[in-house]
Amino acid sequence: MRKISGFIISALLLLPVWCSAQDTTRYPINDMKGVRVGIDLSKLALPVIYSGRKGFEVSVDAHIKKNFFAIAEGGWLNVDLKNDTAFHYKSNGYYGKFGIDYNLLKSRRPYSNDLLYAGVRYGMSFFSHEADDITIPSQYWPAVPGQSIPGADLTAHWIELVMGVKAEVLKNFYLGVSFRGKFLIAKPKDTSNPYQIPGFGKGTSNFVIGMNYYVSYNIHF
Template identity: 35%
Template sequence: MKRNILRFTTSLFLVIAVSLNAIAQEPSDSIATGVETPIDTIQKKKDKYGLRVGIDLFKPILSMVNDDIQGFEIVADYRLKKNIYIATEFGFTDKTGEEDFLIYNAKGSYIKLGGNYNLYKNWLDMNNEIYIGIRYGFSSYSQTLVEYTPNYYGTYFDIPTFNPDTTVDGLTAHWGEFVIGLKVEIFNNLYMGGSIAMKKLFSQDEPDNFGNMYIPGYERVFMNNTGFSFNYTLSYTIPFFKK
């Protein structure tokens, strides 16, 4: 009996000794090193999501230095995903132009709808963009033949000038654009930007007596129905949330 008690007591002491040894060999990091484990306090960068609205600065500046053209353009975009934005531009233009044998006036409103893809990888709290995009454009306008001179080649008589001042309303045009641009955040939520658009005219309504020289929104019309334009914008983001 005493032998069994001694054996049990010896076994119990061995179990306690092994347990204490295991505890002693597995201290917490702070006890083992004497230094507390640092906590990561650096927050991950969050991107702003919201509506950005602005104006094209080029058109009002051009209107101030050239009385033959007046107009404005509003620009806007909304961030759908990290690098994807839906975008639009809309405005009004009233332009009087002069060619070799005629003077015309084109006046109307337009809208462009599409999207941008940001190619620039921001770091820290930057929210800049270098983007490519596409647009569908639609314009509703009128054309006025202000003055024209018939092209009488080789005549000895004085060439008369006519002032019909005829206006054709209800004209429309459709086109597509490929856009390359950038936006730079100069202050919190305030952006300067610029873009170049390469255009292809899909369809256009023309007056019976002369062709379109200029279409509001599309701008100058060339014989191959291609063209380009650019803008210089100042815009502000109304932030909705970050993620």
């Protein structure tokens, strides 16, 4: 299933190139007024994809100049994983990201707000984790029950490189997908690495690839 998704993702990235090859007329991006607010549907689907996880992520972006958009994203992640014989792990936290997107696309239609963009984000996360009822297995020594990871308040900072598309499917309504390479620049300081860093991903990795799937609405004012 992951290979099929990867193929479709690659095809999606090539679609703007294929579409643009059909018509040589180019129009500058429309000067989008107001702000576009969105919600990440992939975060809402977390409980279905990963048992024990739930979260949400929202974004706000605005056209600031020519092909540049300022963007802020923020969200929340809660992890509660329990195995009656081995562990009960809990994590909860918030994150925020700020950055700039640059539109690479010259549309085939006048007054089009579709985007193919590249961007950069600075992200930060504030969260806590703990675990109890841990049984440490061992292949050589006896297994040890009754262990715990004490609660700790943690922070993390990272940089993201983003590539994505946003298509105006109905007037002022957008569907978009983005792919991100995330580089951890400040690790959480704890003797036990967190399982997940909200907004970033796997707590033991310095580099993570992620994906978002947004539905957005442009609020005019």
